[in-house]
Amino acid sequence: MxxxxxxxxxxxxxxxxxxxxxxxxxxxxxxxxxxxxxxxxSGKAHTVGITGIPGAGKSTLISDLIESYTASGHRVGVIMIDPSSPISMGSFMGNRIRMQDKTLLKNVFIRSIASRGHLGGFSSEAIMLTEALDGLGYDRIIVETVGAGQTDTDVMSITHSVVVLVIPGTGDEIQALKAGIMEIGDVYAINKADKPEAEAVYDAVKFAIDSGEMIFRDEWKPRILKVSALRKTGIDELVNTLEEHAEYLRQRGLFEQRIKNRRTKMVELLLRRRLYDVTSKIIENNSEEINELVREGYINELLTKLYHEVKEKL
Ligand SMILES: Nc1nc2c(ncn2[C@@H]2O[C@H](COP(=O)(O)OP(=O)(O)OP(=O)(O)O)[C@@H](O)[C@H]2O)c(=O)[nH]1
Ligand SMILES: [Mg+2]
Structure with missing residues (x-):
């Protein structure tokens, strides 16, 4: 009801x-x-993950995307996972939008969350918010994460398209390639293309993609684009490429499939969260007895007893 x-x-x-x-x-x-x-x-929104090292320009790029999407009549939801400065960044984006058009804000929702995954993995919050924003009619949903191993892989499991932001001057392009961060993008956006060094980064990423050593998700060959989030160049091309990727997924039934995967993951995380809470409580309440039984060597019996208590509490 x-x-x-x-x-x-x-x-x-x-x-x-x-x-x-x-x-x-x-x-x-x-x-x-x-x-x-x-x-x-829900089930209509195109969800886009944006990842890249701190300072890559993710938030700046997202504000460009918000501008472009809302200009063509979309409603945009943004979820920032573990932003380095949640409040200032949120209001920074808000201010950029406000400066352009007050009514735009009505079609934009921005929220930041901590990636306090209950089991060290992905937070159920991000998935629940994605599902909810989709149901509320936000038809473009952007998830920002700082490129850090597991979170990135997890972002893939909830979004349709992943944009990896790469910047010049960090000297770690090759490291990034080796670390596998380069394997997750559907689109590689070489940001800060206003800097001349961007050219070399573009070549390095292009070489990696063309090398044939990368595994392409769903046989989609990742695209490489040069953008400048700050100067707002290359944004239209990025938006068009994302639309193209969404269409590619739709035609293969993968758009729907990703949503199903997201929902399965959501229920899994909610279930784990509930189990985790009950387990923690039972362990806390039985700590004396646990110690005693372990000392006496009754580990198997102890586990059976605790297991039954967990089952009863669920
Ligand atoms: N020269 C140049 N600077 C840029 C560009 N895009 C972003 N920046 C600058 O890079 C800095 C970091 O940008 P953010 O958008 O905060 O980067 P972020 O990836 O969101 O950073 P975290 O949220 O801390 O991980 C800011 O000072 C931006 O102004 C660009 O295209 N060119
Ligand atoms: Mg940011």
């Missing part, structure tokens, strides 16, 4: 949207029921 707050959120009330999403983020009982209602409406 839809309640008043959810109805208002679905009608575009910004405050209601924010409250609904907060409930979902914290997985409250209400939040999970909102999520259920929104999941019935």
């Amino acid at each position: 839809k309640d008043d707050l959810l109805n208002r959120a679905l009608n575009g009330d910004e405050l209601a949207i924010s409250k609904v999403l907060t409930n979902i983020e914290y997985a409250t009982e209400k939040g999970l029921s909102y999520l259920g209602e929104l999941a019935k409406l």
Whole structure:
């Protein structure tokens, strides 16, 4: 059953949207029921992951994308995972948009979250928010993550298209290649192309892609583009390439498949989260007995007993 707050959120009330999403983020009982209602409406948004080392220009690029998407009538949701400076960056983007057109803000929702994955992995919050924003009618959803191993691989599991931002002057292009960060992009955007050194980075990435040693996801050959997020050059081309990738996925039934994968992952993470909470509580409550039984060598018996307690609590 839809309640008043959810109805208002679905009608575009910004405050209601924010409250609904907060409930979902914290997985409250209400939040999970909102999520259920929104999941019935979701499945339309094109989701884009943007990754790259700190300072690569992810946030700057995202504000360009917001501008371009909203100009063509889209509603844009942005989720920033572990931003280095969440508040200033959020308001930085807000200000950039505000400067251009106040009404744009109505079609944009930006939220930052910490990647406090309960089991060290990806946070269930990011997936839940993606599902919810999709259901609320945001048809372009952007997820920003700092390129750091596991998070990147996880971003792939929830987004349709991954943009890896590479910048000149870091001297670690080859390192990045070796570390596998280069293997995850559907699009490689060489940012800060206003700097002459960008040319060499472009060549290095192109060489890597053409080398034949990379595994292409879904047989899509990754594209390389030069952009300058700051000067807003190459943005149209990036947007067009992303549309092309979305279309490529649609034609192969992969657009829908990615959404299914995302939902499976979401339920897995929610289940793990619940198990984790119950397990932690039981361990805490039994710590005395646990120590005693371990000392006496009853490890197997102890596990069976705790397992039953977990089962009872679920
Ligand atoms: N010269 C130049 N500078 C840029 C460009 N894009 C971004 N920058 C600058 O690079 C710095 C970092 O940009 P951000 O957008 O904050 O980078 P980020 O990747 O979001 O950084 P974190 O969120 O800290 O990981 C800022 O000072 C930007 O102004 C560009 O195209 N050219
Ligand atoms: Mg940023």
